[in-house]
Amino acid sequence: MNNCIIEMKGIKKYFYGVKALDGVDFKVRTGEVHALIGENGAGKSTLVKILTGVYQPTAGTIILNDKPVQFPSPQVSQKAGISAIHQEATMFPDLSVMENIFMGHHIRNKSNGLLSWREMKDKTQILLDKLELDIRPDTKVKNLSVAQRHMVEIAKALSLNAKVVIMDEPTSALTLREVEYLYKIIRKLKSEGKAIIFISHKFEEVFEIADYFTVLRDGKYIGEGTIADITVDKIVQMVIGRSLAQMYPKLEAEQGNIILKVENLSKIGVFKNISFDLHKGEILGFFGLVGAGRSEVMQTIFGIDTKTSGEVFIDGEKVYIANPSDAMNFGLAYLPEDRQIQGAILAMNIRENITLPIIDRTSRHIFLDRNREFEITDEYGKYIEIKASGWEQLVEDLSGGNQQKVVLAKWIATKPRILIMDEPTKGIDIATKATVHNFISELAKKGIAIILISSELPEILGMSNNVIVMHEGVITAKFTREGANSKKIIRAAIGSISK
Amino acid sequence: MNKENGVLDIKKIRKISLLNIMWQWETILLFIFIMVAIINSNLSPYFLDYTNLMNTTFNFIEKAIIALPMIFVIICGDIDISVASIIALSSVFMGMASQAGVNTFGLVAIGLFSGSAAGFLNGFIITKFGIPAIAVTLGSMSLFRGIAYVILGDKAFTKYPTSFAFFGQGYIGNTMIPFELILFFILAIIFGIILHKTTMGRRVFAIGNNSTAARFSGIPVNRIRLIIFTVTGLCSGLASILLTSRIGSTRPNIAYGWELEIITTVVLGGVAITGGKGNIFGVVISIFIIGFLKFGMGLINVPGKVMNIIIGLLLILAIMLPELLKRLKPKNSFSNIKK
Numbered sequence: 001m002n003n004c005i006i007e008m009k010g011i012k013k014y015f016y017g018v019k020a021l022d023g024v025d026f027k028v029r030t031g032e033v034h035a036l037i038g039e040n041g042a043g044k045s046t047l048v049k050i051l052t053g054v055y056q057p058t059a060g061t062i063i064l065n066d067k068p069v070q071f072p073s074p075q076v077s078q079k080a081g082i083s084a085i086h087q088e089a090t091m092f093p094d095l096s097v098m099e100n101i102f103m104g105h106h107i108r109n110k111s112n113g114l115l116s117w118r119e120m121k122d123k124t125q126i127l128l129d130k131l132e133l134d135i136r137p138d139t140k141v142k143n144l145s146v147a148q149r150h151m152v153e154i155a156k157a158l159s160l161n162a163k164v165v166i167m168d169e170p171t172s173a174l175t176l177r178e179v180e181y182l183y184k185i186i187r188k189l190k191s192e193g194k195a196i197i198f199i200s201h202k203f204e205e206v207f208e209i210a211d212y213f214t215v216l217r218d219g220k221y222i223g224e225g226t227i228a229d230i231t232v233d234k235i236v237q238m239v240i241g242r243s244l245a246q247m248y249p250k251l252e253a254e255q256g257n258i259i260l261k262v263e264n265l266s267k268i269g270v271f272k273n274i275s276f277d278l279h280k281g282e283i284l285g286f287f288g289l290v291g292a293g294r295s296e297v298m299q300t301i302f303g304i305d306t307k308t309s310g311e312v313f314i315d316g317e318k319v320y321i322a323n324p325s326d327a328m329n330f331g332l333a334y335l336p337e338d339r340q341i342q343g344a345i346l347a348m349n350i351r352e353n354i355t356l357p358i359i360d361r362t363s364r365h366i367f368l369d370r371n372r373e374f375e376i377t378d379e380y381g382k383y384i385e386i387k388a389s390g391w392e393q394l395v396e397d398l399s400g401g402n403q404q405k406v407v408l409a410k411w412i413a414t415k416p417r418i419l420i421m422d423e424p425t426k427g428i429d430i431a432t433k434a435t436v437h438n439f440i441s442e443l444a445k446k447g448i449a450i451i452l453i454s455s456e457l458p459e460i461l462g463m464s465n466n467v468i469v470m471h472e473g474v475i476t477a478k479f480t481r482e483g484a485n486s487k488k489i490i491r492a493a494i495g496s497i498s499k
Numbered sequence: 500m501n502k503e504n505g506v507l508d509i510k511k512i513r514k515i516s517l518l519n520i521m522w523q524w525e526t527i528l529l530f531i532f533i534m535v536a537i538i539n540s541n542l543s544p545y546f547l548d549y550t551n552l553m554n555t556t557f558n559f560i561e562k563a564i565i566a567l568p569m570i571f572v573i574i575c576g577d578i579d580i581s582v583a584s585i586i587a588l589s590s591v592f593m594g595m596a597s598q599a600g601v602n603t604f605g606l607v608a609i610g611l612f613s614g615s616a617a618g619f620l621n622g623f624i625i626t627k628f629g630i631p632a633i634a635v636t637l638g639s640m641s642l643f644r645g646i647a648y649v650i651l652g653d654k655a656f657t658k659y660p661t662s663f664a665f666f667g668q669g670y671i672g673n674t675m676i677p678f679e680l681i682l683f684f685i686l687a688i689i690f691g692i693i694l695h696k697t698t699m700g701r702r703v704f705a706i707g708n709n710s711t712a713a714r715f716s717g718i719p720v721n722r723i724r725l726i727i728f729t730v731t732g733l734c735s736g737l738a739s740i741l742l743t744s745r746i747g748s749t750r751p752n753i754a755y756g757w758e759l760e761i762i763t764t765v766v767l768g769g770v771a772i773t774g775g776k777g778n779i780f781g782v783v784i785s786i787f788i789i790g791f792l793k794f795g796m797g798l799i800n801v802p803g804k805v806m807n808i809i810i811g812l813l814l815i816l817a818i819m820l821p822e823l824l825k826r827l828k829p830k831n832s833f834s835n836i837k838k
Contacts, residue, residue, distance in 0.1 A: 304715060325717040336715055345709040347775055356705055357716045359698045366697045410716070 004063075005030050005195050006051070006082070006164055011060035013046055013219075020046045021057070024221045026214055028164060033186060033196045035210035035227070037239055039401075039429035043219040044199055048166055051197075052084050053077035083157035084166040091149060093142035098124040100141050101156045127155040131185055147178035154185065165189065166197040171205060172427060175290045176494070183209050201427065203232050204458070215239055240431045255465065256280030258316070259449045260418050262301065265310030270296045271473035274310070278418065278449045283440065285464030286453040288493050293473040294453045295337055298420045302334040303327045314418075328357060333416035335407060337423045337453070339400075343407035346396035350388055351377040353395055354410045380409040385435060401432030408436065412443070419443060420451040425459065437463060457486050471495040524769035527820055528784040531813075535788055539795030546795055553675045557667075557745060559790035560679040561738040562757055563783075566764050567690040568731040570782055573765055574694075574707045575724055576774030577632035581621060582735045583757035584643035589613045589739035591647045594656025594749035603663045610740040611733060617643055618732015625728065626721035632728075640758070647751040656749040667745025679741055686734075691779035699723070707774035764789055767814050788813075 006028045013021040021043045028034050038044050049055040053071035061068050064080055071077040092100055102120050109116040124137035133151050141149060150170060157165050171179045186196055186209055198210055207227060215222040215238040222238050260278040271293040278284050286294045299305045301312055303321040312319055314330050321327045336342035344353055355362050355373045362372045377391045386405045388398060395406055425433040440463060444450050454460050460467055467484045469477040469492035477492035539546040565582050572579050592613045593606045625635045669678040694700040705713040706720050714720045743749055768785035770777030789810060796806050
């Protein structure tokens with residue numbers, strides 16, 4: 001294999017004495033999809049930032065087409081044919097697709113130096129056709145879906161004549177169908193000899209699309225190989241440094257009485273006639289595509305949104321929940337999907353975050369009691385194994401997985417009887433994921449009723465006692481653990497109901 | 500054992516933050532305050548005169564009293580630019596009542612009530628219809644001031660009961676300490692305790708940092724914002740009582756332009772205009788910096804327009820200072836790495 005387009009050798013990067021990368025080797029060949037795998041903090045982003053010229057390595061060499069090169073700035077790296085697909089950060093929502101694609105490298109008319117919009121428009125159309133994208137060059141980016149924006153970013157990379165395209169968690173906000181489409185485009189780019197660096201937490205994706213992989217752990221190079229010659233277990237072992245006996249440690253919990261009963265809950269234009277029962281100690285999985293209305297149902301039950309009609313019963317009694325505070329009084333807790341916006345208050349510290357919903361309980365009358373807050377934080381922080389320099393550390397300085405643990409600790413500290421978890425493992429590393437799964441099982445064993453919303457099928461199948469599937473605001477199927485399989489669930493999720 | 504460790508940790512953290520205090524905003528403000536005092540006392544022999552210092556507080560304490568609730572408003576991520584117009588509105592209502600023969604007690608009640616009602620109206624529109632505070636209070640700023648102009652035209656209310664004069668002109672007992680100043684300190688302590696020591700204060704910071712997460716955590720975000728706007732109105736009404744009592748008359752242009760001075764004071768005091776950050780102590784120092792700076796400049800006959808230039812420069816410099824310090828820091832760290 002000599003057709004290496006990029007070779008990085010012995011890359012080291014120290015930040016204030018911390019070794020973010022410690023002698024990493026990384027080779028990418030033309031026409032391959034190369035998965036860069038590792039937990040959060042393993043050094044993937046740092047490596048990519050060195051490759052795109054954002055960071056300068058402390059030591060090591062980068063070889064591009066057999067010649068040593070240096071990327072002192074992102075522009076130099078881009079000129080050399082390396083493009084990273086960012087998500088929304090670099091898009092200009094009020095500008096057109098064409099303007100976004102040619103931002104920074106506008107085509108000028110050679111004779112008068114003015115911008116040549118017609119040429120840019122034609123080129124944009126060619127790129128869009130190539131990506132089978134049914135949008136017009138002058139559509140504003142804000143009117144596009146997330147998936148379409150990704151495609152525009154890819155078009156931009158192609159317009160720059162990229163030979164290496166870096167995709168960092170490209171599927172995190174996409175629906176199943178959009179992911180399929182992305183794969184198709186990736187395969188197309190591959191067949192044209194482009195090299196694609198694919199960064200993902202999801203192993204199913206890596207095995208689906210990648211040809212080759214490199215694993216990093218704690219800033220160190222762990223290994224590489226072809227995807228065809230490796231198993232999930234082995235990769236997991238490389239990633240976390242030990243073997244994971246069970247990703248989904250489902251402890252069989254005794255199921256008790258019905259604790260939550262939802263009847264014909266509806267919200268016009270969002271969801272309709274949602275009915276289900278939840279038992280003590282049960283883990284009830286909610287599966288569906290993005291936009292199926294699962295979060296909306298749960299937020300309505302939790303009092304964040306208002307319902308149009310329908311009833312909610314707790315312990316057999318009809319309840320009226322007007323706001324989250326009411327919901328908490330009935331023993332409900334809702335771990336939201338977006339931990340950075342809905343879950344944690346990033347600019348506040350761990351103690352303040354964990355005690356926020358129970359601040360009335362930790363205080364003396366209206367006066368704060370910081371020692372009491374500290375004790376509770378210490379209790380739950382240690383229980384959930386939050387890794388931090390202290391409970392006064394700001395949440396924004398924690399890794400994604402630890403931020404999620406803070407939000408989890410915050411809700412478990414409310415001592416809920418019914419815990420609704422909305423995508424509790426989204427975007428977190430595999431070790432934290434396993435920890436979170438462990439807690440879910442443990443909580444269920446203690447008799448807490450759990451609703452688990454997840455878009456990851458293995459998680460739903462691995463964790464739930466029962467599964468409910470939603471599609472466009474209605475429940476399309478209910479399965480028991482025994483009766484569920486991925487095929488049936490997917491069918492119900494995309495709306496083709498088969499009894 | 501665990502518990503002991505916990506307490507130990509908290510002590511350690513407090514110790515570290517004691518060291519950090521050197522670099523904190525309040526320290527910078529305190530330094531500026533001392534500089535202002537030293538320069539002023541060198542420029543004019545009249546500056547460090549006890550009676551003069553006490554009497555000059557009359558010129559800024561009414562604004563300071565509104566600055567206190569404004570801290571809460573801004574920490575919540577909101578703003579209220581209608582406060583000076585609320586003063587005018589309350590003053591006009593008090594003036595009308597006074598002409599009709601209402602006694603001092605009644606005037607105070609009217610002042611406080613009309614202020615609170617105006618603040619409640621702001622808060623109600625903002626929270627009920629989800630309109631940004633800047634837009635709503637921009638509107639009510641014109642509305643309240645407009646009502647004052649319509650009622651008064653080019654006239655003025657000048658008839659107030661003699662006992663009404665105490666609030667804005669009185670001293671405590673036989674001392675030279677103005678009643679207003681004591682009232683301000685009492686309020687500052689109450690607002691300080693609420694902001695830093697109570698669950699309400701914690702919730703205000705939570706709302707300012709992330710109102711969505713605050714709402715998801717069971718905090719009644721809109722109710723708290725409504726309370727804060729109402730209290731801001733109440734304090735504006737109180738300031739209106741003090742000001743009307745002090746000058747003994749009501750004209751529709753009363754307290755004109757105060758809102759910007761109040762917001763300037765709060766921002767100079769270290770409250771982040773984006774919300775979520777700030778403390779009472781910084782704002783209290785900032786109130787006295789601006790007050791004494793103006794007093795000192797007045798003593799050496801600096802014209803009012805030039806004072807504005809100097810206050811503007813002070814605000815910009817003070818806000819730039821932490822940024823400048825931040826830029827100095829990384830350089831040091833980089834040189835550490837090379838070693």
